[in-house]
Amino acid sequence: xxxxxxxxxxxxxxxxxxxxxxxxxxxxxxxxxxxxxxxxxxxxxxxxxxxxxxxxxxxxxxxxxxxxxxxxxxxxxxxxxxxxxxxxxxxxxxxxxxxxxxxxxxxxxxxxxxxxxxxxxxxxxxxxxxxxxxxxxxxxxxxxxxxxxxxxxxxxxxxxxxxxxxxxxxxxxxxxxxxxxxxxxxxxxxxxxxxxxxxxxxxxxxxxxxxxxxxxxxxxxxxxxxxxxxxxxxxxxxxxxxxxxxxxxxxxxxxxxxxxxxxxxxxxxxxxxxxxxxxxxxxxxxxx
DNA sequence: CCAAGTGACTCCACGGAGGC
DNA sequence: GCCTCCGTGGAGTCACTTGG
Numbered sequence: 001x002x003x004x005x006x007x008x009x010x011x012x013x014x015x016x017x018x019x020x021x022x023x024x025x026x027x028x029x030x031x032x033x034x035x036x037x038x039x040x041x042x043x044x045x046x047x048x049x050x051x052x053x054x055x056x057x058x059x060x061x062x063x064x065x066x067x068x069x070x071x072x073x074x075x076x077x078x079x080x081x082x083x084x085x086x087x088x089x090x091x092x093x094x095x096x097x098x099x100x101x102x103x104x105x106x107x108x109x110x111x112x113x114x115x116x117x118x119x120x121x122x123x124x125x126x127x128x129x130x131x132x133x134x135x136x137x138x139x140x141x142x143x144x145x146x147x148x149x150x151x152x153x154x155x156x157x158x159x160x161x162x163x164x165x166x167x168x169x170x171x172x173x174x175x176x177x178x179x180x181x182x183x184x185x186x187x188x189x190x191x192x193x194x195x196x197x198x199x200x201x202x203x204x205x206x207x208x209x210x211x212x213x214x215x216x217x218x219x220x221x222x223x224x225x226x227x228x229x230x231x232x233x234x235x236x237x238x239x240x241x242x243x244x245x246x247x248x249x250x251x252x253x254x255x256x257x258x259x260x261x262x263x264x265x266x267x268x269x270x271x272x273x274x275x276x277x278x279x280x281x282x283x284x285x286x287x288x
Numbered sequence: 289c290c291a292a293g294t295g296a297c298t299c300c301a302c303g304g305a306g307g308c
Numbered sequence: 309g310c311c312t313c314c315g316t317g318g319a320g321t322c323a324c325t326t327g328g
Contacts, residue, residue: 038319039320050318050319050320053318053319054317054318054319055317055318057318058316058317058318095315095316121317121318123318123319145320146319146320147319147320148318148319149318152318152319155317155318158316158317
């Protein structure tokens with residue numbers, strides 16, 4: 001069974017990165033010459049802002065997610081593609097999809113081949129110290145000054161913005177589910193927002209694949225009321241989510257019409273024989 | 289009244305596009 | 309082929325708000 005995100009994943013990130021990057025590119029150097037992943041809570045010494053780690057952790061987490069999703073869809077004969085480009089649905093080469101589930105393995109994608117879009121928003125969660133070439137975990141995200149992953153409000157806003165951008169890009173994007181994958185919980189003032197985004201059909205779910213983001217069994221949210229956020233604790237749980245997500249085609253729809261127009265559209269759509277045909281007619285009519 | 293949280297703003301590395 | 313510009317993404321800063 002595949003492992004989800006945890007301390008071992010972060011050790012892997014640092015060890016892999018240190019084969020080509022210097023410690024100064026990966027860690028802050030404190031006043032006492034300690035090498036730290038984040039500034040510890042309460043640290044009052046001189047601080048700098050590390051930039052060189054950003055691209056590395058971004059690439060690592062996207063690759064890691066691609067590999068995880070590939071295991072989820074392997075049995076279906078599908079592909080998980082990192083950095084997928086599809087200009088028609090607002091995924092140009094300077095802002096590609098982090099990971100997509102597709103019928104083909106190519107970076108250049110057609111809208112009809114894409115089955116799901118996954119936006120990865122992950123970072124280093126725990127604090128680490130590099131000491132004598134060894135990595136020591138100093139504590140969870142409550143013990144350092146950083147605000148990792150989806151706990152940052154602007155990360156949430158970026159994710160929402162990118163999702164809406166895809167939604168309004170083309171009618172071809174309307175059947176493609178969008179999932180935001182992080183490795184932290186979300187803050188409580190986004191609980192109702194993620195549920196509303198799910199109900200409105202903009203985003204099909206924010207999730208964390210970090211089963212134990214806090215040490216000592218620290219309490220953290222498992223799910224919101226309407227499953228707009230969900231923490232996956234096992235690979236099987238994640239597998240079930242994607243099985244369900246890919247099992248039946250859905251359609252996103254939106255518009256701004258008068259009640260009179262809408263009533264007319266419903267009346268016309270209702271003349272069709274089956275529920276599916278009524279839906280197809282309705283979706284066709286509201287975009288006219 | 290103070291600590292924690294929030295969000296706008298800023299920084300910087302990277303990589304692609306386009307000009308020369 | 310080189311250089312400059314610019315968008316992207318992770319992360320720190322800081323003024324302000326909120327809740328205990």
